[in-house]
Amino acid sequence: MLPRKDAVIIGLGWTGAILAQQLTEAGLNVVAIERGPYRDTSTDFNVAYMQDELRYAVRKDLFLQPNVEAMTMRNTAAQTAMPMRDYGSFLPGHGVGGAGVHWNGHTWRFWDSDFSIRTHLTQRYGAKKIAGLQLQDWGVTWNEIEHSFDQFEYLAGISGKAGNLKGQVQAGGNPFESARSREYPNPPMKMSYAPTLFAQTMSGIGYHPFPTPSANLSQSYVNPLGIRMGQCTYCGFCERFACGNYSKASPQTTILPVLMKKPNFEARTECEVLKINLTPDGKHARSVTYLDANGVEYEQPGDIVAICAYGLMNVRMMLLSKIGQQYDPVTGAGTVGRNYCYQTSSAARMFFEGKHFNPFIGAGTLGQSMDDFNGDAFDHSKLDFVGGAGINCVVSNGRPIGNRPTLPGSPRWGAKWKQATVDGYQNSMGFSAQGSSYPVRENYLDLDPSYTDRHGRPLLRVTFDFPENDIAMSHYLSDQMEKMTKPFNAKVATVSRIKKGWDAVPYQSTHNTGGAVMGSDPKNSAVNKYLQSWDVPNVFVVGASAFAHNAGLNPTGTVGALAYWAAEAITTQYIKNPGALVHA
Amino acid sequence: MIALELALKLAANKNRIAGVDFMQHDPRALSRRRLLASVAAVPILAASADGRTISGELPWSPFAGEPPRPVNPLGWYFFTPGEAATVEAIVDRFIPGDHLSPGGKDSGCAVFIDRQLAGSFGQSSRLYTKGPFMPGLPTQGYQGDLTPAGRYRLGLWALNDYTNTTYKKDFRALGIDQQDAVLGGLDGGKIKLKLKPGFSTKEFFELMLQNTMEGFFADPLYGGNKNMASWKMIGFPGARYDYRDHIDKHNQPYPKGPVSIYGQV
Ligand SMILES: Cc1cc2nc3c(=O)[nH]c(=O)nc-3n(C[C@H](O)[C@H](O)[C@H](O)COP(=O)(O)OP(=O)(O)OC[C@H]3O[C@@H](n4cnc5c(N)ncnc54)[C@H](O)[C@@H]3O)c2cc1C
Numbered sequence: 001m002l003p004r005k006d007a008v009i010i011g012l013g014w015t016g017a018i019l020a021q022q023l024t025e026a027g028l029n030v031v032a033i034e035r036g037p038y039r040d041t042s043t044d045f046n047v048a049y050m051q052d053e054l055r056y057a058v059r060k061d062l063f064l065q066p067n068v069e070a071m072t073m074r075n076t077a078a079q080t081a082m083p084m085r086d087y088g089s090f091l092p093g094h095g096v097g098g099a100g101v102h103w104n105g106h107t108w109r110f111w112d113s114d115f116s117i118r119t120h121l122t123q124r125y126g127a128k129k130i131a132g133l134q135l136q137d138w139g140v141t142w143n144e145i146e147h148s149f150d151q152f153e154y155l156a157g158i159s160g161k162a163g164n165l166k167g168q169v170q171a172g173g174n175p176f177e178s179a180r181s182r183e184y185p186n187p188p189m190k191m192s193y194a195p196t197l198f199a200q201t202m203s204g205i206g207y208h209p210f211p212t213p214s215a216n217l218s219q220s221y222v223n224p225l226g227i228r229m230g231q232c233t234y235c236g237f238c239e240r241f242a243c244g245n246y247s248k249a250s251p252q253t254t255i256l257p258v259l260m261k262k263p264n265f266e267a268r269t270e271c272e273v274l275k276i277n278l279t280p281d282g283k284h285a286r287s288v289t290y291l292d293a294n295g296v297e298y299e300q301p302g303d304i305v306a307i308c309a310y311g312l313m314n315v316r317m318m319l320l321s322k323i324g325q326q327y328d329p330v331t332g333a334g335t336v337g338r339n340y341c342y343q344t345s346s347a348a349r350m351f352f353e354g355k356h357f358n359p360f361i362g363a364g365t366l367g368q369s370m371d372d373f374n375g376d377a378f379d380h381s382k383l384d385f386v387g388g389a390g391i392n393c394v395v396s397n398g399r400p401i402g403n404r405p406t407l408p409g410s411p412r413w414g415a416k417w418k419q420a421t422v423d424g425y426q427n428s429m430g431f432s433a434q435g436s437s438y439p440v441r442e443n444y445l446d447l448d449p450s451y452t453d454r455h456g457r458p459l460l461r462v463t464f465d466f467p468e469n470d471i472a473m474s475h476y477l478s479d480q481m482e483k484m485t486k487p488f489n490a491k492v493a494t495v496s497r498i499k500k501g502w503d504a505v506p507y508q509s510t511h512n513t514g515g516a517v518m519g520s521d522p523k524n525s526a527v528n529k530y531l532q533s534w535d536v537p538n539v540f541v542v543g544a545s546a547f548a549h550n551a552g553l554n555p556t557g558t559v560g561a562l563a564y565w566a567a568e569a570i571t572t573q574y575i576k577n578p579g580a581l582v583h584a
Numbered sequence: 585m586i587a588l589e590l591a592l593k594l595a596a597n598k599n600r601i602a603g604v605d606f607m608q609h610d611p612r613a614l615s616r617r618r619l620l621a622s623v624a625a626v627p628i629l630a631a632s633a634d635g636r637t638i639s640g641e642l643p644w645s646p647f648a649g650e651p652p653r654p655v656n657p658l659g660w661y662f663f664t665p666g667e668a669a670t671v672e673a674i675v676d677r678f679i680p681g682d683h684l685s686p687g688g689k690d691s692g693c694a695v696f697i698d699r700q701l702a703g704s705f706g707q708s709s710r711l712y713t714k715g716p717f718m719p720g721l722p723t724q725g726y727q728g729d730l731t732p733a734g735r736y737r738l739g740l741w742a743l744n745d746y747t748n749t750t751y752k753k754d755f756r757a758l759g760i761d762q763q764d765a766v767l768g769g770l771d772g773g774k775i776k777l778k779l780k781p782g783f784s785t786k787e788f789f790e791l792m793l794q795n796t797m798e799g800f801f802a803d804p805l806y807g808g809n810k811n812m813a814s815w816k817m818i819g820f821p822g823a824r825y826d827y828r829d830h831i832d833k834h835n836q837p838y839p840k841g842p843v844s845i846y847g848q849v
C-alpha cells in the first residue's frame with residue numbers, strides 16, 4: 001500500500017496528460033500510471049533514424065504489442081471470437097504519449113447535431129427514420145462544450161481555416177462546421193500538388209473543399225503553456241512514427257515539458273494497472289492495483305480515479321473492476337460495452353500519365369477535405385440511411401513498402417509488376433470517404449470467455465460488423481466519389497465499396513468508439529455528461545469510449561475536448577463537493 | 585511425423601539465432617535504462633521500490649534511444665544453405681533483374697528475409713501466441729500456431745516436395761518459366777502444398793511475397809535494397825526529412841536522389 005494521492009490517472013496518453021495538467025493546476029496531487037516506457041523527442045524520436053518504414057510502419061515498433069494486451073473479435077454473436085494475434089485493423093498506442101505519439105493529426109470537432117443526434121434527426125425526419133439504430137443524445141450540448149474544443153485546438157496549435165466564426169460563414173473554411181468562437185491558432189499548411197488539384201477540381205463542380213485541420217504545424221508556435229513547437233517539414237514519416245521535429249502535437253510536444261516539472265505530479269512508467277479496487281458496497285473506488293516492470297504488485301490509493309487508457313481499454317478496465325453492469329445485446333440491459341462503433345470507409349484512386357505527384361512529400365494531415373456529404377449536411381429525406389462521410393484528399397506518405405499503387409489488373413510480382421510500380425508511383429492520387437458508424441443492438445464489447453492476457457485476465461472481446469444503415473451510407477458515398485473522379489479526366493479511376501464482414505487484418509483506423517458512453521440516462525449510458533461513472537462517482541472514464549456514436553470524422557479533437565470538459569467538472573465542481581455531479 | 589521433425593529442427597535453430605534486430609533489444613534496453621537510472625544517481629529517475637517514478641523534471645538519460653543495427657551481410661543466420669538457395673531463386677522471380685533494377689537476389693532480399701526470420705519477427709515474439717488454436721474466419725486473420733520461421737521451414741520443404749513429385753527436381757533447379765508457373769500456381773490457388781491446418785498455401789505465398797517486397801523497399805540497413813536500387817527505380821528520396829523547399833513546386837520532379845539512414849547517397 002502506497003501513500004494516498006488526490007487523483008490516480010490510468011494511462012498517460014492524450015487524455016491522461018490533459019487531465020494530469022488540469023488537475024495539478026488546480027493543486028491536486030496526481031500520479032499517472034502508464035504501462036509503456038517513457039519516450040521523448042530528444043531521446044527516442046531521433047531524426048537520424050526515425051525514417052525507418054520497416055521498423056515503425058511495418059513492424060509497428062511504437063505500438064501496443066499483442067503479447068502485452070490482445071483482443072478477440074468476431075462479426076456476430078453466433079461466431080466464436082478469435083484473438084487478433086497481430087493488431088491490424090486498428091493499432092492502439094503504448095507508452096507515454098499513447099497513440100498521440102504516432103497519430104496523423106486530423107483534428108476535427110464533431111458537430112452540434114452530433115451531441116443531440118436523436119433529437120435532431122427525429123425533428124428533421126421523424127422517429128421512424130432511425131428505427132433500429134441506438135442513436136442517443138450525448139447529454140452535453142454544443143454550447144456547453146465549444147470552449148473545450150477551443151482549449152484543445154490552442155494547446156495543440158492546430159493549423160486550419162475557420163469556416164464558421166460565431167455563425168458567420170468564412171471563405172476558405174468548412175461552411176458546414178458548427179459555429180466556433182475564434183479562428184484556428186495557426187494558418188493552414190502549404191499544399192502539395194494532389195490536394196491542390198483536388199480542391200480546384202471539387203470547387204469547379206460546386207463542392208466546398210477546405211484545408212484539413214491539422215496537428216502538423218504550419219509554422220512555429222508557442223502554446224498557452226509556453227511550450228514551443230516547430231514547423232512541419234512535410235517529412236512523410238508521420239502517422240505510425242513519432243515526430244523528430246517537435247511539429248506534431250502530442251503530449252510530448254504540448255504538455256509534458258510543463259507537467260513533468262511539477263512537484264505535485266508523478267509519472268510511473270512501465271507499470272500496468274490491473275484493476276480498480278472498490279469499497280465492499282461497490283460504490284466507491286479506493287485504490288488501483290498495478291504491477292511494476294519487475295512484476296511486483298502495488299496498491300495505490302486515491303480519492304479520484306481517472307481511466308484514460310484508450311477507449312477500448314477503458315471499457316475492459318471497467319469490466320475487470322466491476323464498475324457498472326455489462327451490456328447484454330439480447331435484453332438491452334446494462335451499459336458497459338454498449339454502442340461500440342467504428343468507422344465506415346471507402347476510397348477512390350486515380351491514375352494519370354506524365355505526372356509528378358511526389359507522394360513522399362507528405363504529412364499526417366496534409367490535405368483538403370469536404371463535408372458536403374458528411375453528417376446531416378445533406379438532405380436524407382429521400383435516402384434510405386442516416387449519416388455520411390468526410391471526403392479527404394490527404395497525402396501522408398509515399399513510403400514504398402506500404403504505398404505502391406499500381407493500375408488495377410497489374411500483376412503483383414515479376415517484370416510487369418516492376419514496370420507497373422514505376423508507372424504508378426508518381427502518377428497516382430487518391431481520396432477517401434471516412435464514414436460515420438452508428439450504434440446497433442448487436443455491436444458491443446465484453447470480456448472473452450476463453451482467451452486471457454499474460455496475467456491470466458480475460459481479453460476484451462469485440463463483436464462488430466457494419467450495420468445495414470452504414471453500408472447503405474457508404475455505398476451512396478462510393479457513388480458520389482465515382483462522380484467526383486470524372487472531372488479529373490484520369491486514365492483510370494477506381495472506387496472501393498464496403499462489404500459486410502468487418503475484417504480485422506487490413507488497417508482501417510484507430511477510431512474505436514463507445515462502450516462506456518456518456519448520456520443523461522443511466523439506463524443507456526455508463527457515464528454522465530461529465531464522464532463520471534453513474535455507479536462509482538469517484539471514477540471518471542475519459543476517451544472515445546464516451547462517444548454515443550461515431551461521426552464521419554476522426555475522434556481526437558472531440559476526445560481532447562471531452563478531456564478538458566471532464567477536467568473542468570472535476571476541478572470546478574467535484575473537488576468542492578465530491579459525489580455524483582448529476583442526479584438521475 | 586513431419587511436424588515433430590520440424591519442431592526439433594526449429595528448436596535447434598533457436599539456439600543459434602543471434603540477436604540482430606532492434607525488436608529483440610526491447611527488454612534489454614529497458615533494463616539498461618533502469619540500470620543507468622540507478623547507478624548514475626540522477627535524482628529525477630529514482631529506480632524506487634514502486635517501479636520507475638518520474639517527478640519534478642523531464643527525464644533524460646544518455647544513450648536511451650535505440651538506433652537500429654545494420655545487419656551483417658555475410659552467411660545465413662536462419663536458412664540452411666538449401667533453403668537459402670530456394671529463397672534466392674524465389675525472390676529473383678518475384679523481382680527479376682532488368683533495366684529498371686537488379687533482381688531480388690542481388691538486391692539482398694534473401695539475406696533480408698533470413699535476418700528477419702532469425703529475429704523477433706521470425707519468432708512472433710511480440711504477437712499473441714497463446715492457445716487454444718482453432719480455425720478462424722478470414723476476417724479473424726492468421727490463427728495458426730507456427731511462427732513465420734516455422735512457416736518458412738515447413739513451406740520451403742513442402743515446395744521442394746511438390747517440385748520433386750511433379751518435376752523430379754528441387755525448385756531452384758527448375759527453369760525460370762517452370763519456376764514462374766509454380767509460383768503462379770501457389771498464388772492462384774492451383775497448387776496445394778503439404779502444409780498443415782491453419783497454414784494455407786496461399787498464406788505461405790503471401791508471406792514470401794510480402795517479406796520480399798519489405799526487403800526490396802526497406803532501408804538498406806536491413807540487408808535488402810542494396811545501393812537503394814528500389815528507391816532510385818521509383819524516385820523515392822528515402823530518409824530525407826525536409827521537403828519544405830519543394831512543397832509548392834507542383835508537378836515538378838524532385839531533384840535529389842535518395843539517402844539512407846546510415847548516410848548512403
Ligand atoms: C496510426 C494512427 C493514426 C491516428 N490518426 C488520428 C487522426 O488523424 N486523427 C484523430 O483524431 N485520431 C487519430 N488517431 C487516434 C488517436 O491517436 C487517439 O484517438 C488518441 O490518442 C486517444 O487518446 P487516449 O488518451 O484515449 O488514448 P492514448 O493516447 O492511446 O493513451 C492511452 C494510454 O493508456 C495506457 N494504458 C492502457 N492500458 C493501461 C493499463 N492497464 N495500465 C496503465 N496504462 C495503460 C497506454 O499505454 C496509453 O499510453 C490515430 C491513431 C493511430 C494509431
Ligand code: SF4
Pocket residue numbers: 215216217231232233234235236237238239241242243244245246247248362363364
Ligand atoms: S510530417 Fe511534419 S508533423 Fe509529421 S512527423 Fe514529419 S515533420 Fe513531424
